Amino acid sequence: MSSGQASTDDEAFKKELVTLIPHLRAFARTLCGDATAADDLAQDAMLKAWDARASYQMGTNMKAWTFMILRNQFYSEKRRSWRQTQLDQEAAERTLMAIDDPSAPIALDELRMALRTLPDEQREALVLVGAGGFAYEEAADICGCAVGTVKSRVSRARRALHASLEAGAYDRDGTPAGEAMGSILADADRLSGAR
Amino acid sequence: MIDQDDSMRANSDREDASLDEARLRQQAIGVKLRQMFDQVVSEPVPDDFLEILRRADEKSKGGS
Numbered sequence: 001m002s003s004g005q006a007s008t009d010d011e012a013f014k015k016e017l018v019t020l021i022p023h024l025r026a027f028a029r030t031l032c033g034d035a036t037a038a039d040d041l042a043q044d045a046m047l048k049a050w051d052a053r054a055s056y057q058m059g060t061n062m063k064a065w066t067f068m069i070l071r072n073q074f075y076s077e078k079r080r081s082w083r084q085t086q087l088d089q090e091a092a093e094r095t096l097m098a099i100d101d102p103s104a105p106i107a108l109d110e111l112r113m114a115l116r117t118l119p120d121e122q123r124e125a126l127v128l129v130g131a132g133g134f135a136y137e138e139a140a141d142i143c144g145c146a147v148g149t150v151k152s153r154v155s156r157a158r159r160a161l162h163a164s165l166e167a168g169a170y171d172r173d174g175t176p177a178g179e180a181m182g183s184i185l186a187d188a189d190r191l192s193g194a195r
Numbered sequence: 196m197i198d199q200d201d202s203m204r205a206n207s208d209r210e211d212a213s214l215d216e217a218r219l220r221q222q223a224i225g226v227k228l229r230q231m232f233d234q235v236v237s238e239p240v241p242d243d244f245l246e247i248l249r250r251a252d253e254k255s256k257g258g259s
Contacts, residue, residue, distance in 0.1 A: 007256070014252060021244050026235035043247055050251050108234075111227050130225055131232035161224055162217075185223045 013053045020066050021046060023132070027067055030127045031074045033116055041077070045070035064134065068142045071124065107183040114164040118157055125153035126161070 024045055028038035049056075049066045056065055115123055121143070128139040129150070136154075140147045165181045 010252070010255070014248065018245070018248070021240045022236040022238065025238070025240070026232045029235050030232065039241060039243075043244060046244060047247060047251060050248060107227060108231055111224070111231060115228075126228070127232065131229045158221055158224070162220055165224065166220075181220065184227050185220065 009058065010053065012058065013056065014050070016062050017046065017049060017066070020063055023063060024066060024070055027070060027127065027132060028074070030115065030131075031071070031120070031124065033112075041070065041074055045073050048073060061138065064138045064142055067128070067132070067134075068144075071142060075120075110165060111161075111184065114161050117164055118160055122153045122157035122160065125150050126157035129154050130158075 021042070024042040025039060028042040028045070029035060032038040032041055045066060048069050052069070056062065115127075118126070124143060125139060128134045128142060129136060132139075134142065136147050136150050139154075140150045143150060162181075165184060
């Protein structure tokens with residue numbers, strides 16, 4: 001019978017899926033902001049991927065496939081939920097509290113806040129390409145849009161982030177928000193060990 | 196003619212400098228963005244994830 005083969009495939013699938021959980025969590029966190037909601041979303045996506053395993057072709061890009069599932073899940077939940085229609089300043093602040101790590105450098109919080117001000121489609125494009133390690137083509141597949149659309153979303157997101165960090169569109173703890181960019185620069189220099 | 200060339204060169208030098216500056220800033224944001232993402236990736240996976248997957252796996256095995 002083929003059930004032996006099926007369970008071998010299931011094992012391989014499960015193994016690979018488990019290695020992707022940390023990435024799904026990170027992607028969900030950038031979409032939801034709120035850490036608890038993000039883990040719920042990542043768990044739903046993981047289960048959906050498991051249930052749909054028969055339709056996945058082994059050897060193709062499973063990371064991109066699961067990210068697409070997670071993203072679709074996010075938008076279908078968002079459409080259904082009246083509570084999440086608007087991410088206002090209050091929600092952004094709750095988000096910040098939920099993921100706040102006192103030991104994390106301030107610049108990361110500033111970046112998180114600035115990210116939250118971006119439209120969803122710009123944020124996801126930037127995260128997929130800029131942090132998720134996806135090529136423009138893969139990001140386009142995940143988002144279900146043209147490659148050129150992803151490219152323009154990423155570049156608009158970069159410009160908006162830069163402007164937002166530079167201008168300090170938000171303020172935090174009375175720290176002059178304009179210092180966020182300086183802080184990010186200093187930290188990035190330290191991290192890359194360059195210049 | 197020479198003066199014009201010089202002033203054009205000076206202008207383009209200034210533009211290059213501000214372009215470099217912008218590029219540097221974009222790179223810095225990129226580095227932080229990856230750091231933010233990788234920070235979550237490197238967090239230990241909460242137990243419920245594996246538990247949920249284990250239960251789903253058992254259910255599918257029991258069902259077939």
